[in-house]
Amino acid sequence: MKTRYTYGGDEHIYVEVDDEMSLDAFFIALSLSNLVRAANIPGVTEILPANASFEVRFDPDVIAPDAMMAKIKEFEHQAEAQEKRLDTRIIEIPVYYEDPWTHETLMRFRERHQDPTGSDLDYAARINGYDTVADFIEAHHSQPWFVSMVGFVSGLPFLYQLVEREKQLEVPKYLRPRTDTPKLTVGYGGCFSCIYSVRGAGGYQMFGITPMPIFDPEQKISYLKDFMVFFKPGDIVKWKPIDRAEYDRITQAVEDGSYTPRIAEVAFDLDAFNQDMTGFNAKLMEALNDA
Amino acid sequence: MTLEIIKPGLATTIQDLGRPGYFHLGIPEGGAMDRLAFRAANMLVGNDEGAAGLEAVFMGPEIKFGTEMSVAVTGAEMPMMLDGEPRETWTSFTVKPGQVLSFGFLKTGARIYIAVSGGIDTPPALGSRSTYPIGALGGFEGRAIAAGDVIPVGNGSVMAEGRVVPDALRRRPGSPAELRVLTGLYWHRLTEKSQKAFFDDDWVVAPEADRMGYRFRGGQPMEFVDRPQPFGAGSDPSNIVDGCYSYGSIQVPGGLEPIVLHRDAVSGGGYFTLGAVISADMDLIGQLQPNTPVKFKRVEMDEALAARKQRKTMIEDIRQALA
Numbered sequence: 001m002k003t004r005y006t007y008g009g010d011e012h013i014y015v016e017v018d019d020e021m022s023l024d025a026f027f028i029a030l031s032l033s034n035l036v037r038a039a040n041i042p043g044v045t046e047i048l049p050a051n052a053s054f055e056v057r058f059d060p061d062v063i064a065p066d067a068m069m070a071k072i073k074e075f076e077h078q079a080e081a082q083e084k085r086l087d088t089r090i091i092e093i094p095v096y097y098e099d100p101w102t103h104e105t106l107m108r109f110r111e112r113h114q115d116p117t118g119s120d121l122d123y124a125a126r127i128n129g130y131d132t133v134a135d136f137i138e139a140h141h142s143q144p145w146f147v148s149m150v151g152f153v154s155g156l157p158f159l160y161q162l163v164e165r166e167k168q169l170e171v172p173k174y175l176r177p178r179t180d181t182p183k184l185t186v187g188y189g190g191c192f193s194c195i196y197s198v199r200g201a202g203g204y205q206m207f208g209i210t211p212m213p214i215f216d217p218e219q220k221i222s223y224l225k226d227f228m229v230f231f232k233p234g235d236i237v238k239w240k241p242i243d244r245a246e247y248d249r250i251t252q253a254v255e256d257g258s259y260t261p262r263i264a265e266v267a268f269d270l271d272a273f274n275q276d277m278t279g280f281n282a283k284l285m286e287a288l289n290d291a
Numbered sequence: 292m293t294l295e296i297i298k299p300g301l302a303t304t305i306q307d308l309g310r311p312g313y314f315h316l317g318i319p320e321g322g323a324m325d326r327l328a329f330r331a332a333n334m335l336v337g338n339d340e341g342a343a344g345l346e347a348v349f350m351g352p353e354i355k356f357g358t359e360m361s362v363a364v365t366g367a368e369m370p371m372m373l374d375g376e377p378r379e380t381w382t383s384f385t386v387k388p389g390q391v392l393s394f395g396f397l398k399t400g401a402r403i404y405i406a407v408s409g410g411i412d413t414p415p416a417l418g419s420r421s422t423y424p425i426g427a428l429g430g431f432e433g434r435a436i437a438a439g440d441v442i443p444v445g446n447g448s449v450m451a452e453g454r455v456v457p458d459a460l461r462r463r464p465g466s467p468a469e470l471r472v473l474t475g476l477y478w479h480r481l482t483e484k485s486q487k488a489f490f491d492d493d494w495v496v497a498p499e500a501d502r503m504g505y506r507f508r509g510g511q512p513m514e515f516v517d518r519p520q521p522f523g524a525g526s527d528p529s530n531i532v533d534g535c536y537s538y539g540s541i542q543v544p545g546g547l548e549p550i551v552l553h554r555d556a557v558s559g560g561g562y563f564t565l566g567a568v569i570s571a572d573m574d575l576i577g578q579l580q581p582n583t584p585v586k587f588k589r590v591e592m593d594e595a596l597a598a599r600k601q602r603k604t605m606i607e608d609i610r611q612a613l614a
Contacts, residue, residue, distance in 0.1 A: 007475040008537035009567030010595040014476055021523025021532045048315040048535040050559055051523070055535035057314070060599065065592055127526075149533060151317040151558035154426040158533055158559075165522065172525035173561050175545045179499065189561050191523035192533055197317070200425050201503070203544065203561065217416065217428045229316050 001025060003076060005069055010060050013069050016053040021160060021191055023270055024084070025052035026148045030233065032072070032079035041071055049233055051148045051158060051192070084270035090144065090236040090288045092262040093195070096247040097121070097137050097208035101182045106206050112176040120205040124171045124188060139169060140207065141239035144284055145193060146268070147231050153200060155215040155229030159193040159237055162273065162281055177203035184210050186239070197229075211242075211250040212261060222257050236268065238288055264291035292409060292444040293357035296436050297391065300352040302501075305411050305430040305442070306404075308341040309554065310419035317558045318428065320538070321421035324502060324554050324577025325402055327462050328366035330606060332406035334613050335363035335383040337450040342410030343420035345436070348402050349580070351394025352436065356386040361408035361450040365461075367400025367578060381461055383454040400463060400578040409447025423555060425503070460609050462602075464575040467493070467584035470551070470568050473595050476540060477531060477563035485513040485546075489565065494585045497548060502555040505576050506548050507585060513546035525561060535559045539567040551576060571598035 001024070004016040015032065018025035033047050033054040043062030048055045058068050098121060110116040115123045125136035145159035152158075161168055173189040178201060181187070185196040187204030194204055197215035213221055214230040224230060242250070253259035264287040273280045306329065309322025323329030323346055330340040345352065351369055356362075363383045364371055371378045372393050378384050380403070386392065394403075413420050413431055422430025431440055478486070492510030499506040515528035523532045529546050536542065536552055542562040543549045551568050553576060568576065569590065579585070590598075 006478075007473060007567075007592065008564070009473050009475075009539045010570050010592065010599060012537035012540075012567070014535065014537070016534065018521075019524075019532065020521035045311060046314055048558060050534045052532050053534040055537060057537070060596060061603075065596075149559060151315065151535065152533075152560055153317045153557055154428075155316050155318075160523075168522075170523070170525065172527045173530055173544070175527065176547065177544055177562075190525040190530060190532060192561075198425055198427075201557075215426070217426055217433060229318075 001028070005073065007065060008055065010065060011057055013056045013058070013065070013072060014053065015055070015072060018052045021052050023146065023160070027084040027270060028079050029054045031082040032075055035075040035079055036072055039071070039075070043068065048151065049149070050151070051160070086234040086268045088234045088236060088266060088268050090238060090264050090266050090284050092238050092240050092288060093210055093212055094242045094246065094250055095141065095186050095208045095210050095239045096242050096244065098133070099209045099247070102185050102206040102209055105178070105180060105182055108180070109174070109178040112174050112178060114172060114175060121207055124169070124205055124207070127171065128169050137241065140193070141241050143281055145237045145239070147233055147235040147237065150229070150231050150233055152194070154197045155231060156194055156197045157214070157231040157235070160191060161193070162277065164277060171205050173203035174205070177201055181206065182209060184213065186210060211247050211254060212259070213254060221254060222259070223261055234268065236266065236284060238285065262288065262291050264288045292360070292446070294407065294442040294444060295355040295357065296352060296438055296440040296442065297355055298353035299436045299438055300347045301350040302435045303345055303347040303352045304422035304424065304435050305343050305413060306346040306421050307343040307419055309421050310417045310429070313417055314558045318417065318426060319423065319554065319556045319558065321419065321423050321429070321554050323404060325366050325404070325574040327574045327602065327606060329404045331381070331456050331609050332363045332365040332404040333410070334609060335365070335454050335456065336361040336406045336408040336447070338406060338408060338410050338447065342406065343413065344407065344411060345405040346402055347405065349397055351403060353391060353393045355391050356388060358388050359449055360386055360444065360447065362386050362392065363406050364403050365456065366403040368398040369403055370395035370398070381456040383450055384452050385449055401580050402577050407444055408449060409445035412443040412445040425555065454613055456609055457612055460605060460612060462574065462605065464578055467586050468575060468579055469586050469588050470572050470575065471590045471595065471598060472541065472566050472568055472587050473590060473592060474566035476566055478565050480515050480528070480563045481565060482514045482516055489513070490587055490589050494549070494587065496579045496581050496583045496585060498581045500579070500581055502553055503557065504550045504552045505579065506550045508548050513543055515546065529563050530561055531563050533559055533561040536564065537567055539570065539573055540564045541566055541568065553577070569595040569598055571595070571602040
């Protein structure tokens with residue numbers, strides 16, 4: 001890993017812990033951003049942790065850009081030495097794969113796609129070496145995922161699958177981003193899955209849709225009353241494939257306030273996970289199934 | 292005290308100086324795109340510079356005033372009438388209950404700012420009245436204003452009429468508009484030839500230009516330094532492992548059309564960025580119409596900081612001129 005520091009204009013410093021994705025890079029970026037936050041450096045206005053990088057926004061009238069960068073660098077070694085462990089939760093998210101709404105949208109933006117002849121799932125299955133879309137969908141939901149970043153728009157989670165690198169699924173983003181994506185689309189770009197929290201622009205391939213809202217500015221949905229954003233970095237997700245009938249049932253339950261997401265408290269320890277991924281995930285699933 | 296919206300214009304939103312602090316969740320700072328013009332409008336009517344007002348793009352709204360108040364319109368040049376009588380932009384005037392403000396066709400610039408004494412008094416969301424329509428947050432019911440909306444206005448005192456921002460203190464983009472850029476972020480991904488071409492090429496504002504970002508076209512497609520793509524980025528050479536974006540950062544999906552993120556920026560994503568427009572020039576982008584010719588100009592950090600200082604001085608000069 002080679003940490004790279006660069007300016008984003010005169011108000012931002014961007015720190016790329018690694019140019020490739022790994023949970024090691026995620027934990028170092030998170031630790032480093034937490035150390036910068038805890039240092040209460042005058043002039044720092046915002047800290048944004050990301051998958052394998054983070055960004056600091058600062059006021060250059062208070063602290064000079066080069067001084068700001070030097071301050072962040074001071075914490076690099078300490079961040080690398082920190083424990084890679086989190087107390088977190090695992091959440092079951094229902095997904096209706098190959099739904100009619102994302103299909104209508106992907107057909108509308110076909111000329112912006114690498115392969116205009118098929119669907120996003122056809123393309124993703126093929127370039128990842130799966131014989132059928134069904135096999136690819138199975139690979140997408142059979143093992144849990146780790147929220148390694150929240151952002152893009154209103155509380156959108158980026159998720160990284162908890163499997164060996166050779167089992168990771170990877171797809172490019174659209175050649176030119178779409179100007180429209182249905183709300184709650186389950187998307188895919190690079191090695192990341194995501195849930196589009198609101199309707200809008202997007203560059204990720206579209207695989208399906210969840211009936212479970214994850215952002216509510218009015219804070220009326222039962223599980224979003226305390227805060228309008230559902231996800232935070234470190235959350236673990238298990239996709240649960242559902243059909244149209246189940247999708248409609250959950251949508252109705254969310255509306256009448258009777259839907260409660262299935263959630264269990266768990267700990268994530270990167271060393272323990274790396275030693276036995278299958279065993280570690282089995283324990284996560286046990287906790288979820290008991291919830 | 293109220294404003295009644297007779298015609299809303301194209302995408303007129305309530306804005307203030309934004310809601311910093313939630314970008315790490317994907318909720319952008321938002322607020323007026325041309326902050327200098329926005330502050331000036333508030334100064335003209337005797338408000339705090341951060342009081343909420345209206346931002347209208349390309350087309351003005353039609354507004355009926357519920358009570359006597361001071362009004363000022365700044366930003367783009369757009370003819371304006373109070374009950375059919377012409378009024379000057381960048382100048383305070385007083386309106387009586389029942390009077391109607393309307394606008395003619397846009398002449399130059401892109402966005403006008405309408406300030407009223409007392410400021411707009413809709414309920415703040417996460418500390419700001421700025422409208423973030425994508426997240427249905429803030430403003431009037433989280434959306435652009437519509438015909439029939441009755442917008443609450445706070446208590447303010449009526450100022451003297453005819454307070455004017457001197458012409459020299461009205462900042463406007465030149466022609467072609469020059470946007471100063473600090474290279475950085477993923478600048479190293481471009482070949483030397485494309486690095487040079489970005490600054491040499493003539494660009495124009497594309498039709499897809501809004502509060503989230505301004506898209507540009509007309510320049511050459513960009514070429515990338517050859518490399519095996521890092522794991523997790525995606526196979527297109529313009530793809531990166533999704534990281535944070537900054538306000539003003541310039542992404543070029545597929546190496547084709549640069550997009551400069553603005554006040555309603557997305558907070559992260561997986562396209563490489565080549566640098567960022569300097570903070571001092573963000574106001575100018577808010578005044579660009581589609582098809583406006585644009586040149587990007589490379590600057591270093593010291594020039595960016597000098598420009599930032601110069602802009603601050605200009606705002607201070609407006610304060611002094613209206614004191």
